[in-house]
Amino acid sequence: MSDGQGKDRHLLGTGRTNSRNPGTSNVDIMVPGETLVFLRPETGELVVVPADKSNLLRSHYNGLSTAVAEFHSANHAVQMCDEHLQDLRLKHASKADQDAAERVLGLALDWQAEAHETQYREFQQLGPLPDEAPAAADTSSGDGKLDKVTTAGTGKRLIELIAIKQHGAMEHRRKSAEGREGRLEDGVFKKKLGEVTTAEELKTLGRWPKRMPEKLVYVRSDKLNPQWIKTRDADKTKWSDVYKKGHNGRRTLDKAKLKRYAIEQVAKHTTLSAKSVFGEDLEGGASLTLGKWADSWNQVLKTEMAGSLADDGADIELNAAAQLMRFTYGGSLDGEFSVMDRRAKARAEGHVAMDFAKAQATFELYLPRKTGWLWTAQDSKNETQRLLATRCQVAMTVSGVVGASIAGELAFQVETAKVANERPKVKGKPGRKRKLGPKGKKTGAQSTVSINAKDEVDVAEMTVAAEVFAGAQATGTLSGTLEWRDPEHNDKAFEEIATIAPSAGGMVGFGAGGKFSIHYQNGVFRLTAHASLCLGLGGKGKIEFVVDTNQLRAFFKCISYKIAYLLFKNVGIFTTQAFDAITSIQFLAAQPEKRFEDFYMTPLDDIQRQVADIQGRLNTPKARVQLAERILSGPEPLHCAIPETKGMLICQLTRQGNSIADAGDVYADSSYMRSKKRAVMALLKGTNIKSEYHNIIQHIAEDGAKGDFDKNLSELASFFGQESIAGLNVTGYKSPFFGMPDIAREPVVVHGDFLEWHAAFYEHLMDRVPHGYALTDATSPAYEILRDGNDHPQFASTGWNAYYRSEA
Numbered sequence: 001m002s003d004g005q006g007k008d009r010h011l012l013g014t015g016r017t018n019s020r021n022p023g024t025s026n027v028d029i030m031v032p033g034e035t036l037v038f039l040r041p042e043t044g045e046l047v048v049v050p051a052d053k054s055n056l057l058r059s060h061y062n063g064l065s066t067a068v069a070e071f072h073s074a075n076h077a078v079q080m081c082d083e084h085l086q087d088l089r090l091k092h093a094s095k096a097d098q099d100a101a102e103r104v105l106g107l108a109l110d111w112q113a114e115a116h117e118t119q120y121r122e123f124q125q126l127g128p129l130p131d132e133a134p135a136a137a138d139t140s141s142g143d144g145k146l147d148k149v150t151t152a153g154t155g156k157r158l159i160e161l162i163a164i165k166q167h168g169a170m171e172h173r174r175k176s177a178e179g180r181e182g183r184l185e186d187g188v189f190k191k192k193l194g195e196v197t198t199a200e201e202l203k204t205l206g207r208w209p210k211r212m213p214e215k216l217v218y219v220r221s222d223k224l225n226p227q228w229i230k231t232r233d234a235d236k237t238k239w240s241d242v243y244k245k246g247h248n249g250r251r252t253l254d255k256a257k258l259k260r261y262a263i264e265q266v267a268k269h270t271t272l273s274a275k276s277v278f279g280e281d282l283e284g285g286a287s288l289t290l291g292k293w294a295d296s297w298n299q300v301l302k303t304e305m306a307g308s309l310a311d312d313g314a315d316i317e318l319n320a321a322a323q324l325m326r327f328t329y330g331g332s333l334d335g336e337f338s339v340m341d342r343r344a345k346a347r348a349e350g351h352v353a354m355d356f357a358k359a360q361a362t363f364e365l366y367l368p369r370k371t372g373w374l375w376t377a378q379d380s381k382n383e384t385q386r387l388l389a390t391r392c393q394v395a396m397t398v399s400g401v402v403g404a405s406i407a408g409e410l411a412f413q414v415e416t417a418k419v420a421n422e423r424p425k426v427k428g429k430p431g432r433k434r435k436l437g438p439k440g441k442k443t444g445a446q447s448t449v450s451i452n453a454k455d456e457v458d459v460a461e462m463t464v465a466a467e468v469f470a471g472a473q474a475t476g477t478l479s480g481t482l483e484w485r486d487p488e489h490n491d492k493a494f495e496e497i498a499t500i501a502p503s504a505g506g507m508v509g510f511g512a513g514g515k516f517s518i519h520y521q522n523g524v525f526r527l528t529a530h531a532s533l534c535l536g537l538g539g540k541g542k543i544e545f546v547v548d549t550n551q552l553r554a555f556f557k558c559i560s561y562k563i564a565y566l567l568f569k570n571v572g573i574f575t576t577q578a579f580d581a582i583t584s585i586q587f588l589a590a591q592p593e594k595r596f597e598d599f600y601m602t603p604l605d606d607i608q609r610q611v612a613d614i615q616g617r618l619n620t621p622k623a624r625v626q627l628a629e630r631i632l633s634g635p636e637p638l639h640c641a642i643p644e645t646k647g648m649l650i651c652q653l654t655r656q657g658n659s660i661a662d663a664g665d666v667y668a669d670s671s672y673m674r675s676k677k678r679a680v681m682a683l684l685k686g687t688n689i690k691s692e693y694h695n696i697i698q699h700i701a702e703d704g705a706k707g708d709f710d711k712n713l714s715e716l717a718s719f720f721g722q723e724s725i726a727g728l729n730v731t732g733y734k735s736p737f738f739g740m741p742d743i744a745r746e747p748v749v750v751h752g753d754f755l756e757w758h759a760a761f762y763e764h765l766m767d768r769v770p771h772g773y774a775l776t777d778a779t780s781p782a783y784e785i786l787r788d789g790n791d792h793p794q795f796a797s798t799g800w801n802a803y804y805r806s807e808a
Contacts (some may be wrong), residue, residue, distance in 0.1 A: 037270065037277055037292065038161035038217070039262060042318045044232040044239025046265045047161055047224065061217040064122060064158075065332040071207060072330050074112040077206040077341040079369075081105040084190045086371050089793055089803050098801075100194070108206075115657065123408055123466035125220065128154050129320045129401060131794050132770045157468075158218045160323040160331075162293055164262060164277055183208045210332055215289055219326045220429075235264035239525040243318065250315040253294040262290055297357035315358050320398035322359030324468065325418035328404040329354050329361060352407075354476050360399040361407070367392045368536035372485060372494065374797050374804040375516075375533070376446045377571045386771060386797060387451070388558065389804065391494060392534035392543075394480035402427045402476050405469040414531045414541030423502050424543060425474035446537055447804035448797045451516040452571055474761045482527065482545050484558045485794060488774045492794045498545035499553045518574050520581040523601040525555060549600040553636070556586065556596060560640035565771055568643065568691045577604055579644075583609050583704050586645040589637035592630045596637060615702060618652045622671065628653060638683075639775075643692055646683045647699030653680050654700070677720060686781050690765045713758070720754035771795040 033054035038047040049057050085101040184192070188207070196202045237260045245251050297316050329352070353362045366372075372391030376384050398406055405428030406412065417426045481496040489495070515530035525547040533538030542765050548556045559582060574582070580706050584607045585599045591614055599607060617623045631638065631649065641649075653676045687693040699705065700712045765778055772792025776782040796802035 033212075035270070035272060036262040037164040037272070038264060039265075040159065040161055040229070041243070042160060042320070042323065044242065046164075046230040046260075046269050047228050048230060048399070049228055053225070054491040057219065057223060058214070060223050061161075061219050062212050062214070064218050064220075064327070066641050067115070067119045068327065068330050069120055069212075070111075070115040071665065072333070073203075073207045074108065074115040076208075077108040077202060078105070078112050080186060080189050080206070081193060082369060082371075084193050085574060086803060087190070089155045089801055092793075092801060097194075098683060104193055104196050104202060107196070107202050110207075111199065111203060114351045119408065120466060122700070123468055126158065126324075126466065128470060129157060129324065157221050157320055157350070158323055158327050159221055160318075160326065161217050161219060163215050163217065163289060165267065195272070195748055200402055212332070213334065216326075216332050218291070218323070218332055228263065228267055230269035232265070237261040237264055238605075243316070251318075252298050252316060255291055255298070258290055258294055259578060294808050299357075304412070309421050317357070317359045317399075319400075323463035325359045325361070325404040325407075326356050328407045329356070331356055342741060358399070359403070360397060361403050362395070362397045363406075364395050365393070367394060367534060368446075371803065372483070373446065374451045374795070376448050376449060376797075377566060377573075378453045379566070379569045379571060384450070385569070385571075386448075386791075386795070387562050387565050389485035389494075389795060390533075391483050393483060393496070394478060394500070394535070396426055396476045396478050396480075398426070398476035400475075401469060401472040402474065402787060404428075405472050406476065408466075409469065410533045412541075412580055413474065414535070414539065414543055416476065424478045424500065424541075426476040426478045427457060427472050427474040428469060451533060451573065478543070482529070484554075486554070486557070487772050487795065488557075491794065492772065495549055495554050497558050498525075498547045501526065501544050501546035504609055516573055520575070520578040520604055523603050523606075525578065525581070527796065543690075551599050552596040552600060556582070556637070557640045560642060561775065564643055564688060564692065564769065564775060565766060567689065568695050582642065583610055583644040583648065586637055586641050587648050588609055588614065588633060590627075590630065590641065590645070590649060592626050595639075615652065624653065625675055628675040631679040631682055632675070643687075643695035644699045644704030646686075646696045647701060648704040650683055650696070650700050650716075651755070652704055654716065655702075673722065680716075680719070684761070685777055687765060687778050688769050688775050688783075690762060690767055693762060693765055697737060717754045717758075 008411065012491070033051040035051050036047075036049040036054045038049070039045075081104050082103070085098065085105055088098050088101050132490030184205070193202075193203055196205060201675065229638075237257055239261065241257045242254050242261050243251060244254065263274055263278065265272060265274060270277075354362075355361070368391070370391070372389045374389050375387045377387055379385055406426070407428070409428035412426050412428065414619055415427075441507060478500055480500045482498045482500075483494040483496045485492050486495045515533055517528050519526045519528065527545040527547070529543050529545065531541045531543055533539075534543050581604050584604075585596060588599060588610055589596045590595055599610075602610075618627060684693065684696065687696065694709065697712050697716065698709045700716070701707055761778070766787060769775065770786050770789040770791050773786055773789075774782075776786075790796070790799070793799075793801045794803045797804040799805075
């Protein structure tokens with residue numbers, strides 16, 4: 001065969017060119033091998049692979065790289081498909097478009113499951129690692145001695161190698177560009193999802209890199225022939241001169257000595273010419289791959305955390321655990337070694353700032369995903385009540401085997417510290433397999449989860465745990481916040497309500513069958529949640545949260561919406577102390593010149609003493625009028641007051657001093673009673689649904705305890721009948737606004753006809769309010785707009801436009 005320039009070309013061989021990855025152009029063709037030369041950073045040894053064995057080894061390490069690439073690519077595709085579907089739902093896209101996006105998400109989830117199982121099979125072939133000690137001895141003492149490091153350990157492990165034999169600078173740049181080819185920006189990726197109809201089209205779109213760079217590679221230890229491994233320190237330059245600790249205790253690579261070391265090792269241990277390995281320019285050629293590696297890993301990692309840059313300093317870790325972690329996070333996928341502060345995609349949404357040199361990853365994630373999921377609860381009738389959309393924003397820094405387990409497994413395991421004031425620790429654990437739903441339909445990413453019942457979609461445990469992760473001790477420190485989607489935000493944004501806290505020691509667990517509970521301990525609200533509620537399906541352990549002073553308002557608001565969405569039913573998530581604290585603090589915050597924050601870190605006994613003191617002072621007419629005026633001013637604490645709190649306030653306004661004579665000289669006219677009656681009306685009109693109104697009247701008592709509804713209603717009617725103008729008969733007025741009775745007008749009630757108003761108001765109330773909208777006064781126009789409305793998409797799990805549907 002001629003190339004047109006008079007030079008003959010010859011076929012290397014014939015055969016079928018089957019794609020190595022279906023849907024791609026990568027094919028396996030048998031070609032003559034060439035001698036491969038690698039540096040093993042862990043030991044400084046040279047690895048020389050003879051030409052007749054090189055193709056088998058290349059197939060092996062490229063297979064490992066491909067498995068990792070598929071896993072990361074599939075994870076990214078799932079994230080992009082999920083975001084695309086949620087965007088369509090939020091924009092009220094057509095049902096056809098949403099159905100198409102759901103199908104593509106299903107394809108992505110299938111790809112992710114396949115890729116995870118493939119990668120996990122590789123992990124299952126690895127044995128437990130030896131102690132995570134640095135490979136090189138500490139040479140700071142000056143003795144310069146190094147122990148021989150081999151593939152120690154009872155099982156197989158991964159060996160990290162740096163390719164030495166390489167292309168020239170121009171060829172290197174060309175191949176690097178090929179490796180980056182096809183990586184799309186997130187926005188472009190999501191736009192192209194609309195064109196995807198098959199699994200292969202999705203993989204073609206999302207697979208990266210298109211070609212393995214073969215610069216940093218990973219080889220299983222049983223694939224390395226001991227005869228290929230050459231003794232280090234064969235000449236003048238020692239490995240201890242290259243990889244060493246500085247005066248600050250941090251390990252770096254001496255680039256100049258690395259070049260000399262590599263050239264000396266090749267000359268000593270191979271018959272290859274230096275030029276055939278390093279190129280024409282020995283000094284420049286030798287630095288092309290090794291130099292880039294040294295430059296990159298010697299850099300100072302700058303990670304952006306909470307809006308500021310943290311300078312961690314270079315510190316290169318080369319031990320076995322570090323190698324495993326680098327492999328898991330895609331160390332072999334970047335031919336430029338540009339791995340400092342690389343923001344890798346995680347299985348959950350967010351990013352990972354990976355320091356490959358230190359083998360340390362800092363996660364900033366939204367779990368189970370950025371849009372959260374919908375918590376539900378089973379009531380006493382075993383009916384499912386939809387509650388709130390929540391998510392957990394977490395940060396954790398992990399390294400070594402633990403870091404690899406978190407990236408390589410499907411779920412987190414949280415170990416709560418047994419010692420007080422220690423933060424919870426995390427590591428990975430085998431997650432769950434997706435199962436088929438009815439009629440073989442694949443279930444998608446679960447979007448709802450019960451706080452008091454087992455309802456997880458994914459129930460099949462991974463049956464075989466990878467031995468390489470089995471002995472890992474949880475070391476990653478977990479921090480972050482629990483957030484809820486606030487219905488009162490215009491964009492329904494998430495707002496934090498609690499912070500992951502150190503263990504308090506001796507915490508009460510969950511109730512029978514429960515996964516979430518709220519406690520009050522040492523003046524602080526503490527939330528205990530099963531890890532699966534916060535971190536996603538398969539999560540193991542529990543997480544404790546504490547409500548900080550700057551989170552109290554959002555916490556109380558969240559509680560009020562949760563109780564309203566539960567239709568004021570008790571599902572057993574509050575301890576008695578926690579519920580008493582909520583009721584009492586809301587009562588105190590409703591008093592003149594008080595705020596929720598005033599009672600932060602106040603023990604329950606002290607809070608209850610303050611309640612008793614306030615109730616004692618309310619014996620005076622002036623204090624009662626001041627309380628009435630405070631309520632009529634619409635203070636923020638009352639916007640989220642639960643029925644028990646409102647019952648306590650109504651009790652103070654109605655059960656004593658209910659005559660002009662009781663007011664004394666200061667209030668010797670009808671304004672005294674009128675102000676109290678108007679305040680009681682304000683508390684009742686702030687009701688949203690029938691069950692709330694019923695609960696308020698039922699809990700009219702000094703301590704908000706549950707009483708007899710009919711008895712309390714009768715006493716309330718008697719209160720409104722006192723000091724009324726005898727014989728006044730004000731007829732009911734019909735409002736032109738949707739024909740509702742004018743329950744906003746007060747003369748009927750103020751002058752004694754409470755029961756008439758009560759009957760009209762009760763019938764006016766809804767049985768439930770649409771979720772996802774601000775709770776409002778039942779006599780306001782905004783309330784009428786909500787009547788018979790649908791749940792906001794971002795608070796719904798059913799209906800074609802629901803944000804939290806799980807089907808895919």
